[in-house]
Amino acid sequence: MEESPLPVAERGPADTLLRVGKAYSMTDPGRIHRAVAIRDGRIIATSSSPDGLDSLQGTRTEVVDDPGLVVFPAFNDTHNHQLWASRDLDHVSLESARDIADVVERLRLRAAVTPPGEWVVSSRCWHETHLKEERLPTASELDAASTEHPICVQRGGHVMVVNSRALALAGFGRDVPDPERGTVVRDANGVPTGLLIEPGAVEPVRRLLPQLAPERQVELLARQCAEYNARGIGVVRDPGLLVDEMEVYQRLWEQGRLTTRSRVMFWIMPDASVEEKLAFIDSWAVRSGYGDDLLKIWGFKFMMDGGVEGAHLCEPYANNPAYHGHAFWEPGDFERLVDRAVSRGWKVGCHAVGDAAVERVLGTYERVLRRRPQTPPGSLVIEHAFLVNADQRARAVRAGIGITVQHPLLFSLGGNLLRYWGEQRTREVMPVRAWLDEGAMVAAGSDCNVSFFDPLLSIWGLVTRGTRTAGVQGPEHVVSRYDALRLYTAAGAALLGESANLGTIEQGRLADLVAFRTDLIECPVDDLPELAPAATLVGGLPVHDPEGLLGTVTRE
Template sequence: MLDLKLVKARIFTMADAPSTAHAMGVLHGRIIGFDDDVLDLPARRTLDCGGAVVVPGFGDSHNHMAWFGQSLAELDLSGCRTLEELYDAVSRFARGLPEGAWVVGSGYDDTVLGGHPHRSGLDRSAPGRAVWLKHRSGHMCAVNSEVLGRTGVLDGSAIVPEGGTVVEDSGGPTGLLEEQAQKLVTALVVPYPVTDLADAIGAASGVYASEGLTHVVEAGIGSGWIGRSPVELAAYVEARRRGLLKTRVQMMAVSDALHPLQSNAADGISFGLDLGITSGFGDDHLRLGAMKIFIDGSLIGRTAAVTEPFCDHDHGNGSFQLSPGELARRIIDAHCSGWNVAAHAIGDSAVDVALDAFEAAHRKLARPDARHRIEHAGMVRPDQLPRFAALGVTPVPQPHFLYEVGDTMVDAVGEERTPWLYRHKSFLDSGVRVPGSSDRPVAAGAPLLGMQSMVTRASSGGATLSPQERVDAETALRAYTVDTAWMAGEEDRRGTLEPGKFADLVFLSAHPADVPPHEIGQISVLATLLDGACVFGHGYIEKLQSTASSHPIPTLRGTEHATP
């Protein structure tokens, strides 16, 4: 007796064989077979799909789930086009807050506004309140005098962390804090309560389910300017316990959360988390992934480390978060202690540092099974491409950056270096995978939008960035299914629809290859199933259910709170 049977569907398995099917059977959350192997089997629930497209659940190899979830309750600044609009938005938002509450906003873009918010403008907008506005990149923020006073910046008592900058003009601090200097602000609010973080994770998970996501990688928890709490993992456990988690999650531990360990010399475990916990610990719903280490900043903020100066900014060649020597030491120690490593490296100089460190790590201890990665790999020179394959390092770029911030990235690096930006096909041609990811909330995270950007490489300004790096729709779909599963080390459980794998499914209004490239992002996600249970689109699934079925499709608690 099957738990669930799909019939009359257009099932694209993404496996080598069979690649398509019209019927599928599910038992205990796993796929058991297709077509003739399951058509005659009885089932508790049968869905007559009427030709609907069914594909494996989507994955996102790099997102910030708690950050995004929290941003849903913050002042959204992404629509502001001038500084005056931003100041007005802050003023209106502040008037609706209780006494003493902070004004927290996110998503502003200085390249659109014509500059960063100044503390004097923020002081006028929300007198007497603390104001904290987060840049869309996450690598800088703007605060008012109230916050600067609390951090000790105004009286000179603040100790600016290495790798951070407190920006000043002729009048002193402007309120702009770059990179590690943001810790001066986060120290005032972190750690957030686990319950609040669980709520934010649940809110994010609901949105993800509505977009067809069944697995995401949280790119940094526990410490650093990106961490929400030293006990952040507990928030994900709490969200799962309360039935808020509708997505499988793999979590990266920020390198700052790791520390020297004492073990037997024969073990070689010298750096990590207490008890020797390392990459892979957990279960099929919550699992620990790579160690996340920040090498440089961002292209949007012109703090990425590049070999030649930026064309439009006074930051010169960007900056490193720590000295290259210290960065390499942490990568090598983590590698030798059994960790996979995710190195945030956007500029080509930062990519050099990451590749050199991975090469040194493998020389010290050969680990052919390691799945090291370079997050973003935003600007990669031709001579660097073969090193990725030779070292077994996977790039994790964000294709939708091309649409949202592609034009300003071109301004930053100039015409000669534009072909190096957020490559795709050249990585594939070099023999490495390119998993799909978003870096949400830095950019919109819907996988179908990401696929569209992989195929079109169009910017919001109407330009086509390096058309030679475009891929076809089938390759884009594989990036968000097959390759995201492989990057997480879970290709034996998900990523394709095959017997024995999770029944993580997405129902779509069309296959990405069946619509014009510029319409891929408009394809509707009709329903999402995790372990064969509906986590989004319950009404749609009910319509498909055979009138002969007497039992409803199960719905995980809270699933209908997802935002389509």
């Protein structure tokens, strides 16, 4: 028996005993268990023999004896807009739309059952390069769905297209200048086409969208958790809530229906003065780490630049030599806020996609860490870090700065990356192999609902660098199957600062597990996106169990 320092009598019997084909510990590639014992939501023992823990079986122990199961720690998605994604469940799904006519028809059908004057809104998780035309619709094309309804077609977190009625409601006209930190795309005559890019242009529309009732938001969040559990996700770091949105999480937590361990971050956006934002930071009577094993505050979230269409680049865009994207924070203002947050015990994550944005964030972090050398490693994180050079990577590693990467973004956005950034920069996006070789604190996620949340699609992408429409990009940055799985398990726990609790199958860790009928390490790589878990456990309890493997294990 392994990892069992206490006598059996002192530990008592297990609640659940798993005898399986393989259970990858994710502590090192060769360490594989055949038995795992769980009590009170935690792993109490492991063994390399399937019968090595039989002494922990009591009269009420649930035994799963199935040599066909291959078990991993449940997946940690370290950058997933879980609450936003849940709201998409009420919106018009465009994920499988084939062309612009299909998009318009789906919106028309929703408008037909929506009272005139009310909004028709699409989901975010889709991309125009997946359409036959490989472009976004225009306001006039959306008008064919309805002119009696304002229509908002969301695409990811940085782009939307609206119809003529919505343009008018938002106040965007021919003679209205572009807002700060945003672009209203116009035709040759200066008339808005309906395409809005980055927060300054997008937020005036978002503020007009109807708000869901709290009860409805709670139900949608519960459904989203269940969808994640069905794909093996046990932990989500939700990077960006407004303060009042925390109530949705708390209500679900109070009802005992929060089935993903949720690590939340609160927005600090450049929509007010620096003094007001400093006061916001000072107003909190709690700090990072507040909460329990299920629901916990991770930190604050900043944005330094936009997405592929608005990232702050050192060199101009391939399709627009006069354009370098947007930077949302002045360096001095950003540094004051990050320093104040760190001084009060807060972790900080900052979205930075372009290399100029990464440089601005990295430089700020370095100066804050020199000023506050006792700050624990991983307290400051760069989210995405699409473009980084070798010097920037070395500096991030030396400073203990965390990095989150999301291959689903490259999978979805590959076509636009080629168009906006060119071939060379597209190949260099998210150099995960280099990050790992150089010893970075790096972990993986999805950036759902900007892109798709399925961990196995992401793991396939990390191993192949494949995309949906742009082929393989940057094959020199592929990682091994084991490393890709580690980025979603043990490395995710390390970035969260919770390695003692999560991410590995070891004694004392929370029993967050996912079981498959196929070995993810050894199966054909292109099978990965098609595989589905046989069961997912969070805290030893089945949150997804279509085969009824743990039928008698229930919540109190």
